[in-house]
Amino acid sequence: MFKIGNIKIESPLFLAPMAGVTDHPFRVICKRFGAGMVYTEFVSADGIIRENEKTLNMIKFSDEERPIGVQIFGDDPEVISKSAKYIYDNFKPDLIDINYGCPVPKVTKKGAGSAALKDLCIMEDITAAVIDAVPQIPITVKMRVGWDSENIVSTKAGILLEKLGVKAIALHGRTSTQLYKGKANWDYIKELKEAVNIPVIGNGDVLNYADFNNMREYTKCDAVMIGRGALGNPWIFRNIIDEIFSEDYKINNLDTVKKTCIEHIKLLIENKAEKVSVGLSKKHLSWYLKGFKNSSIYRKEIMYCENVNDIIKILKNI
Ligand SMILES: Cc1cc2nc3c(=O)[nH]c(=O)nc-3n(C[C@H](O)[C@H](O)[C@H](O)COP(=O)(O)O)c2cc1C
Structure with a gap:
């Protein structure tokens, strides 16, 4: 167990924020299978302060999901800090996470997401403004290692972010221009962990217990964040926990898959x-x-x- 600010984290397995995937139903399913921390999909700071209904719906969560982080992205310190305060006042999540990792041009061309890795002054202004606006809960950051391989900034940025008051950093070991190509470089996670005193959450290419164990052993990170490995496979959390504690909780059989699918669909309809x-x-x-x-x-x-x-009928017949 470890803490992010004052929040107790029971399991070192985090569900990564994923746009179009980590909505309320999927987060609940992953939580039931042992995820220690879950995040909303990234939500636009602009959308929040304009009170866009679709954006606000993406933030809604249930107590069962706690501890939960709401992840925001934006390029303007004033807008993003106002959005953070709005989230705190109206939703009271356990933490707010700032996205400095999104590589999608639609986001980066406006200076949001991983574009902040190109200019740490922007990152500093945005982060300081959010921490100032919401002193009540931990502010955390999720980022990539740099804009491109010539400009790796994760350790420098991490030291800066810790000084500003960020309470944990999740690091995806790829550059922005790399998108999802190649392998995540865990060396930078290890380097960041050695450089800061706040919790570091390692991320990138963890698909099973062996990967989880290798990442923890090698980088000494406090927790491991899993994204694509949880798609259609929410029991990845339970399976890793079982390996850690040598329990035997067989999940990957067709019955569990069917049951989980139906549970997931019911949560969607609700x-x-x-x-x-x-x-x-x-x-x-x-x-x-x-x-x-x-x-x-x-x-x-x-x-x-x-x-x-009709979907449920087909599932039941499998
Ligand atoms: C479909 C999809 C959507 C994603 N959306 C987000 C997002 O909203 N916020 C974010 O910080 N990262 C997002 N990511 C990146 C993941 O959180 C994670 O950093 C990345 O997938 C690497 O981890 P993995 O190898 O475990 O998948 C997304 C990834 C995928 C595949």
Whole structure:
């Protein structure tokens, strides 16, 4: 167990924020399988202060998900700090996380996300403004190692962020221009951990217990954040915990997968419109069913469904 600010973290396994994926239903499922910390998808600071309904809906969470972080992105210190205060006043998450890692041009061309890695003064202004606006809860940061391989800044930025009062840093071991290509470089996670006293959360290419263990042993990071390894595989958290504690909680069988899919779909219907739930069910089920016998046939059938009951019927028949 360790702490981020005053927040107790029971499990060193974090679900990575993922746009279009880590909504309330998926976070609940991952939490039930042992994720120690979950985050919302990244939300736009502009959207929050304009009180855009879709943006505000992305922030809603239940107590079952705690501890939870709301992740924000923006380029203007005033707007992003106002949005942070709005989030604190209206939603009371356990922490607010600032995104300095998004490589998508739509975000970076305006100076948000990983664009801040190109100019640490911007990062300093944004971070200081958010910490000043919300002194009540920890402010954390998730970033990449630098804009490109010629400009690695993670350790320098980490030292600066700690001085400003950031309470934890999640580091994805890739540059922004790398997108998802190549391998995440864990050397920078290790270097950051040696340079700062706040918790460091390692991220990048952890798909199973062996990866988790290697990352922790090598970098000495306080926790490991898992993104793509949890797609269609929320029990990755439980499986790793079982290995740590030598428990035997067999999950990867078809019955658990079907049960989890149905639980996931029910959470979607409870929280979203039918059309949106159908679309998201199809997306998640294509991940959940990967690798099972005849899965391509079932996935195809599911793709033609127009309502969730038909999807559930197909699932039950598998
Ligand atoms: C579909 C998708 C959406 C993502 N959205 C976000 C996001 O909203 N905020 C963020 O900080 N990172 C986002 N990421 C990056 C992940 O949080 C994580 O850093 C990255 O996938 C590397 O970890 P992994 O190798 O465990 O997947 C996203 C990644 C994926 C695949």
